[in-house]
Amino acid sequence: MLILTGPAGSGKTFLALQQLREAIRLHDDSVRLLVPTATMAAHLRNELAREGLVVRPSLIQTLWRFIERWVSDLPQISDPAYALLVERTVRRLNLPAFAKVADFGGFHAMLVRTLEELSTAGLDSAALEKYLTTTLGEALVKVHREVSCAISAKHLGSRSDRLRLAAERIGKGETAELKTVWLDGFFSLTDPELELVKALAAHAEVIVTLPDDEIASTTRGRLLAAGFAEKSLKRRREVPSRQLVVAPSLEREADEIARQIVEQNRAGRPFREIGIIIRSGDVYVPVLRSTLERFGIPARFYFGGELMEHAVVRYLAGAVDVMLGGWDYSETLAVMKLAPGAGTSAPMDRFDFAVRQRIPGCGLDALRKIADELPYPDQRVVRLLADLSALESWRALKLKPAEWTRSLASLRALHKTQRPREAAGHEAALTWRTQALALQAFDSALFEAALSFDSAAAMPLSDYWSTAKAVLKLQPLRVPDHRRDVVHVLSVHEARQWELPLVFVCGLVEGQFPRFHRPDPLLPEHARRRLKENGLRIRSAEDTEKEEKFLFDSAMTRATRALVLSYPKTDSRGEQNLRSLYLDLAEPAVRARPVRVRPVRTQAPGAPIMIRSSELLQVIATRHADVRPTALESFLQCPFQFFGRHTLKLEEPPLRPDQRLDFRMRGKIVHQTIAEWVNTKLPIEGIFDRIFHEGVAEKNFPAGYQTELLRAQMLEDLMHFAESDRWPADFESKTEEAFTCALVDGFSIHGRIDRLLKAPDGRGFIVDYKYSDKLKDKLENQNLLQGPLYALALERAFGLRPGGMFYCAMRKGFQYGGWGEQMENMNAANVLPLTSEWLQAGVERSVRAAGEITKGQIEPFPNDPRICPRCEFRDVCRFAGAGEALETAALETAEGA
Amino acid sequence: MEFSAEQRRAVDIEKARQDTCVVAGPGSGKTRVLVRFYERLVIEANVHPDRLLAITFTEKAARNMKERLAEAFRELPDQRRQLEQAHVSTIHGFCARLLRENAIAAGIDPDFTVLDARRATVLEQQTAIDTLDQMFAEQPEAMCRLMRGLAFPNIASTILAIYDGMRAAGVRPQQLRNFEAPPGTELSQIRQACEEMRSESTWNWSAGQLEPLEERLEILERICGTSQNGVTLDGLRAIAEFPNNLKGLKTANPIYARMRIVKDQISQLYRTLVTAFYAPERETLYAMFGLFDRLYSEEKRKLGAMDFSDLESFAVRLLDEDAELRRRVQSGFEHVLMDELQDTNGQQTKLVNLLRPPNSFYAVGDINQSIYGFRYADPAGFSEYRETVERDGKHFVELEENWRSRPEILSAVETILDHADGIEPRRLVAAKTFPPKHEPSVEVLAAIGEDPAKLLEVEAELVAGRILELAGGLELAKGTATYGDIAVLVRNSEVVGTFTGAFERANIPYLLNQGKGFFEGRVVVDLMSLLRVISNPRDELSMAAALRSPFVGVSDEALLRLRLEGTLGGALRRLEHLEAPFDAQDLEKLRRFREQLQRWRDERDLIGFDRLLIRAMDETGYACEPGSRGALNIEKLLTLARETTGRISFSEFVEEIDLMRATNARDTDVPPEDAVNAVRIMTVHAAKGLEFPVVFLAALHKGIQENVPAMCFSPQTGLGVRWRNPATGEEKSDLFHAAVRDQIHRREKEEGNRVFYVAMTRAEEHLVFSCSGPPKNWAALVQKRLGIDLTAPHRKVQPVTAPDGDSFSVRVIATSTALQPARTAAPRVPPEPVEFVSKPARTDQHDSTASVTSIALFAHCPRRYYLGRYLGWQPGGARMVIDAEAEEDEDRDRPGDDELDASEFGSQVHALLAGQKIEDAAPEALRLAEIFRASDIGRRAARSSRLEREFDFLMDLEDVVLRGQIDLWFEEAGELVLADYKTDDVTGREAEARAAIYAPQLRLYALAIERVVGRAPDKAIIYFLRPNFAVDVSLEPTLLDDPQALVRDFRDAQAELNFPLHEGQHCRECPFFRGLCPAGAAPQDEADSS
């Protein structure tokens, strides 16, 4: 009965291992070393084995596994089962104190945490009841009692139940063959653990090592009181070198760590001698994972992920969700895109676009129809849909939980695993391993879910599924990685027993290390203090703080040769961080050096923006021998825009529902309506209604306020137009008149005139309707060619004398503007004379433009960068100014105004 | 530095038990004062930091304060540690903590997340759309009327702006109805006026005068003719016709006088009528806000999230409604310290009032620096507090000394804003001493000329030219000025592009602190294009963008050639079959990209999105200079990617970012590193709280947009709307709108001056104004107050006398051409050199431990081992229960853990033979156990002198720690025997073949036994229980079957991940045959129709 206290590096573990070595040599099976974590147990066992010993695994164990032989008849309740139990209990009890929060997942999680804390501390309901007298406290005790009863009713036990039972049985003498038991690596023992230790001590020599830190004082006190003797050890190891690094950001901090690791490794230090200790896994694990991978550093992360976050599970669970939800298009699509293989196939890409055009909507049959209607129907999508539709049959069923588990196990078949690539590297192998594990864990979660039901009555899938999903959410995903030479990335807790030559401790900023402790609204500070004052071992804020400090000190002492501390100056949002208050403020920090992995290849140099190949120029010349005036305008506006729109003819991806009735579409509807109205003179509302509804059917404008708003607005504008559209009665009016006319040799233009009016005297007038409320730009912009070219067409294609070419802006009260004779019906402020110079200038510009097009001129150069924000090629053209214009446009609303 | 007398007064600890108000002018050292006061409370008054609440305006300020406190408590470890949990935070930070601690009482999810502005905006916008849709579905008529009444605006965004305002003021949607309409003009007043005018005599009016009078009276009567209370279309038509002048009327008579009054009243009457006419639509709007509030709250509830306003409103509600809690919280704090009180909004003021214990509120503020009115800050809260403190004779201190700027600069501020609206007269006393300077510290640059479009560019050139001169030329107190000492502040960020353009040309390094659209930045656009292609290569625009980007970098000719072959994506996929004569380089790039793309797509959901992006960047060599804007934006995008991974799928992630880009271009760049030597460009608002040696205040002529939107809100008046006159289409403010508009205009006027004040006082040693064109807005003010001319080209240094009599000089440069700076392109400070490292060589990548059965399996077929064991594909389904000790479990080499001998049943037999009791053991298992016991070996074992069953062990071989479990070994009659029993269902003949598979396992076991006992076993047996058949295994090491060599092979295979197939007859029984294993035909679907 001995306590060994001493600081890090005083050789406590060494002494224990010494005794184990001796025992192994003597084939003595009566010594045990008990440690807190499984990885540590494995690590120590391997260490002995590497010395050439044949090691029996049971020599070094976790406490949890050690007690197993005494309590195998009282299995421990699993974490998910416990959480489900708590949640059900709260719902069933329906306590007024929790009424406002009973539905929150966060509340359940908190309740689970608090109850677990109470249970680990070994507190029972009776003890709590005495001191927790507030409404909240009483409610908490009630839940605690109910949950404890439920656990024992299921013939299960909590961790402390099992410890107590083991202690009791050991106390009865069921441990004869053990002579020595070491407990190493614990810094405080809970009451049930202490009971176990005491029980063991009655039969065997028990040696407990403890850090010489305040944190261990209670445990130490209790052990001394139980008759343990104490021996304290001195530090023997040398103090390692220490460096503090400050990096501009989180990424750069990770880069710096990687840089130093590479440097050290190059100097001969194996990766396995290096550890990275982190306090906030959620912040650092992802960034270290990608950075270490980037630098080619093999690393093992001692952290679990969340099962529910894995694509495999999201795919399988998602399939059930979308089925239950009635096959919503976009959700189903998202799930289908997760299907291995099929989800990334070309047919799926096509299907993806086809469905996106029809969103919103739902229904499996409709989706299948979309798949069937694809231009190249493909088996992969069809088959996938068929596989999914098998789920449909579950909708009507009622099954027992176990039966559901069995049925859902067939979901696995949906996962058509892709064959691993050959020679793809260890990271890729880990990815595959993770997939495989996720699939297995999915099955076992279903199994777990079935167990958690109280009754075996048949139920619909939705009931079963909500439980199964809860289990999936609670299930961690741990991926084993046993590579020999890897950097160890450890949490502070895990690292407590590790010692490595080179250790990095990162994220030393306030709020992370020390971490803000999460307040517990269920068992607030004052309640905790009260329990504590009455001798119950529950942690107060002060204890939490002490523990945090202990963890920090412990992390600082893990290195045997060199310790590198680091923190980022700013957080992920770019806000300044405050360096950890635990650091000595005077400690000088060195700056992280900018570093990059030598790239496999350098960035591709930009190719000249030009078409030069004669055969391509030929293609262009042919393609654009006959163009629309608007295309020429686009060229003058920006050659690249023309190239994208008219030469490459790049198509835009499907529009979101709210974008479908965009200005182009509205313009189209208005044009069609006017054309028909001019021709038929039927009431314009009727015409508009019909055309609009055709649009709804064809383009899926979403039903709702916005569509109605735009519809009503268009209708109002059109009615207004129809009321006031008056041309002289003897004018002949035609709409949508197509024309072609040659401009110069080998080059012609074609177009469709919105409205062509012929006066009896042979004059012709053109009206081009614009569904906008601005005309000024149209008249001032020298690069617009529609005016002169249409006027030219009057002459050349229709044999009319140009009387006028007008734009009519249709929105918010209509307005004409253009060139020619001002007519009475025009509410026109902007009518310029139609002169032959103007015509000529337009033609010349067109010809020039045509010439440049055929020369392969495509360089982005917007005539007016203000158009760039609305140009569909703004991401493609890489025109520097385009970004600037965009940024400025983005700013206009940003400040002040 | 010593504290000055007034600063000492401000930190007087004797007065700590009084409410204190410190008015702190710019540069007066208020943070120092706050920190010092806090420090004294802790050290001298012994207040535990836990009992102090210090609230700052920004998180940056909070951190700054904490940092300084940590420094102050350096020698006091206890206090320093206590700081960790100290309440030094923003209001939001405080609320979040309060709510977390009291989540149950507040009725919120204890694990709530705080939505960042980006997510909140997206959510709000979506909810606004849903609200409108739902309203429309439920009351189509009312909504159509509303649409018409509002002249078809897109109100979704207006709803949000107003809702934000309401929440900032603490007004709930249901309270909107409580606002009464501001007084208007009653019809009866007009009616009476009409009657009076009618009754006046008009005998001396000419016909020409009578006609307009009659016309007006007739209109008035038509207006009044509408019924007593209601309003009709006729009335609204008539009122629009009423002339807004008195033209033609006979002057100087009672009618004229009366009509003049009526004319003035009529506009107000118009508003009154419009207000009345649209009363039902107003109700619809109220209902709409109610619904929006409900839906938005539900949405957030579902997500377990809160936005920033929620933090405040929930905290206010919690404290307001729960008196007990309020008492507890209040008594928890002995002192409340608050910075920038003038910037709090109505809701925050409420909160502070609920929190502060009596007589120990310490507030610092300055009305002159209140510039957040547009975000609903309400400086009245501060004024009132100051008045109470002054009135009640509590502790009041004014800090007038300025420890930041040169006296000339302060004089300029005072001169320009002397008695300006919204500026409280308070002296700026220069307190810091600077070395003498012969140059003027204040300059004005004005671009003048004809072409208004080009003027701003000239101004930008002027500024750039002057920066080139000053950087490296101007002597500052600390030495020669560098780019990093210079800031360019603008009021209206619209102009930023022009300035950055000029800086680019002049090769001036600059950093935009704020405001640039993150999503529009080059690298983000590039990366997003690539992500879209990975999501779906049919997205032609993104494909073209990616192909043209440095990720691929093909020529436009190649692009065209691809396109001529079909869709870009399709053609790329069929690249090998295309006959187009691609340029060799292009072809190489395309091939590589095609291969990469397929890989990225396969991986897209399996690895983190950030890892995917990194891989793509590294494989293509895409990179930016560290510390550059691009590099910072990459980091920001990576963070976004990282945070999203796992929450949604890859394609959803891409959509989400697209949506963010579409809905909210307001996302800003990451703030750059301080250390970068570059000119900072930012808005004045962003510069608040900062200071720079040299400040340029650019584009002074630019005002801000003053249009008041068609719907607006103020906490005093409520909801104002501009409606459309249904009879004429004309838009008209209702009574509310008119009142709100006036308030906004007044506020903007005052706030405009204060923004200017804040802007100028950022400068420490040198202040340069610049403007272009005819002096307007601030430029006009500068011209007038400094008495300078900004309209004609000239250059001179002009003396100016400040209101207090001090004089200073101003250098004026008014010109139509850009400056010819003495130096062009000052050398850029070279960026810190980047160190390039190569990836290290990896060795020892084999597993450090392995089970003996794994080795045996490997010996049998390496690929099968790889797929089934190493990667863990277990075709049969799950057998693994994942729990905390799974890894330890894995270390075991259990019977039944092998696909070759995998069955629950097998383990039962082993357990039985190990002597364990099994309650419901299968009869067949019992039978097999009995068979063994009765066998020759079984009987020998029973007689043995030394025996181990289920002997598990670890041993090192060739740097691999092997785990194994030996079924049985014993020593009997001097013979050391090793036995392994198998439950395989095989015939006797097959057993021989099987035994060959198991043999390596036994040889390894033998090795372990040899190490334990000191000599090798004499005999090894595999016992097939089913056919009851024992096979001897030779333990003689052969060249082919040396266990050591086997482990070496195994280790190398793992290190290289090279697991060859071992094809043969047995493949047919292998679960991976023709599936994951390429052995045999490869039926995996790889065909692609297109």
Ligand code: SF4
């Ligand atoms: S964004 Fe501007 S530069 Fe780019 S293609 Fe469009 S118009 Fe041309």
